[in-house]
Amino acid sequence: xxxxxxxxxxxxxxxxxxxxxxxxxxxxxxxxxxxxxxxxxxxxxxxxxxxxxxxxxxxxxxxxxxxxxxxxxxxxxxxxxxxxxxxxxxxxxxxxxxxxxxxxxxxxxxxxxxxxxxxxxxxxxxxxxxxxxxxxxxxxxxxxxxxxxxxxxxxxxxxxxxxxxxxxxxxxxxxxxxxxxxxxxxxxxxxxxxxxxxxxxxxxxxxxxxxxxxxxxxxxxxxxxxxxxxxxxxxxxxxxxxxxxxxxxxxxxxxxxxxxxxxxxxxxxxxxxxxxxxxxxxxxxxxxxxxxxxxxxxxxxxxxxxxxxxxxxxxxxxxxxxxxxxxxxxxxxxxxxxxxxxxxxxxxxxxxxxxxxxxxxxxx
Numbered sequence: 231x232x233x234x235x236x237x238x239x240x241x242x243x244x245x246x247x248x249x250x251x252x253x254x255x256x257x258x259x260x261x262x263x264x265x266x267x268x269x270x271x272x273x274x275x276x277x278x279x280x281x282x283x284x285x286x287x288x289x290x291x292x293x294x295x296x297x298x299x300x301x302x303x304x305x306x307x308x309x310x311x312x313x314x315x316x317x318x319x320x321x322x323x324x325x326x327x328x329x330x331x332x333x334x335x336x337x338x339x340x341x342x343x344x345x346x347x348x349x350x351x352x353x354x355x356x357x358x359x360x361x362x363x364x365x366x367x368x369x370x371x372x373x374x375x376x377x378x379x380x381x382x383x384x385x386x387x388x389x390x391x392x393x394x395x396x397x398x399x400x401x402x403x404x405x406x407x408x409x410x411x412x413x414x415x416x417x418x419x420x421x422x423x424x425x426x427x428x429x430x431x432x433x434x435x436x437x438x439x440x441x442x443x444x445x446x447x448x449x450x451x452x453x454x455x456x457x458x459x460x461x462x463x464x465x466x467x468x469x470x471x472x473x474x475x476x477x478x479x480x481x482x483x484x485x486x487x488x489x490x491x492x493x494x495x496x497x498x499x500x501x502x503x504x505x506x507x508x509x510x511x512x513x514x515x516x517x518x519x520x521x522x523x524x525x526x527x528x529x530x531x532x533x534x535x536x537x538x539x540x541x542x543x544x545x546x547x548x549x550x551x552x553x554x555x556x557x558x559x560x561x562x563x564x565x566x567x568x569x570x571x572x573x574x575x576x577x578x579x580x581x582x583x584x585x586x587x588x589x590x591x592x593x594x
Contacts, residue, residue: 242291349381392412
């Protein structure tokens with residue numbers, strides 16, 4: 231018994247010409263070239279999955295039929311498309327999802343996954359259209375409402391986003407993603423209102439970097455830097471190379487910058503000044519190449535966070551012997567930046583301490 235084929239139809243005018251290796255203007259001016267290009271596109275796409283494909287174009291309608299070597303054709307296409315989605319290969323998944331949706335336009339799983347993918351790609355108008363259709367079909371689907379809220383938020387339609395996220399939480403008050411996204415929405419205008427939801431989301435998803443950062447940022451916005459800082463440290467440790475980790479580093483630098491002079495009443499940090507003076511002397515002795523290597527090593531170490539308000543010498547370097555406090559390393563790095571290029575941003579303002587050290591160095 232031959233396996234059932236997978237087939238669908240759509241108007242050729244609905245095809246995204248950007249997927250073809252021919253200038254869209256040429257395709258639009260020559261129906262024969264357009265038909266041949268679309269036909270070749272689908273044949274190549276389905277050939278990669280095995281079996282055989284038949285593509286016909288007539289009266290402006292594309293008809294595609296795929297015959298797998300064995301198994302359920304619809305199930306195989308669906309499974310392959312979802313696998314590509316999980317791997318983040320949106321480019322390959324999109325045409326398969328469009329084929330599936332053309333065949334089954336009311337399928338909730340397709341509407342959800344394709345809507346989410348389009349939202350992630352910032353194709354927000356189409357994403358919202360699909361997700362609105364989904365909540366119409368499944369009004370009790372809390373995840374569909376959450377996805378719709380995220381798409382509206384990305385489209386800067388905040389009232390609609392809040393409506394959708396509140397509906398998601400009405401259905402399931404324990405939906406951590408809805409809590410996180412509603413909190414992020416509220417935080418823009420009222421951090422105090424957002425705090426409870428963001429705290430709950432962070433508690434429910436302790437390993438979710440975005441949830442932890444959202445809660446920490448809300449604490450920062452409310453002036454509670456001391457409570458936020460250890461959370462920001464955890465955010466960086468979760469995925470040091472992510473964009474969220476970089477945002478957490480920036481917050482930690484700001485907190486450190488604001489608090490580093492507290493113990494001296496806002497005046498000159500004498501420890502930093504002497505560290506800068508010592509760095510100037512070291513750099514004179516070691517030369518430019520070693521100085522650059524040292525500055526680079528401290529910069530990389532600093533991406534994990536340096537505690538500049540703790541005098542304990544707990545850090546080590548491969549390019550310089552001994553143990554160092556956070557302020558020692560930051561002073562070395564700042565001095566190195568100023569030696570390499572005075573316009574470089576050292577990430578923290580030690581300009582007063584550096585200038586004083588520079589003046590002292592000229593007398594020694």
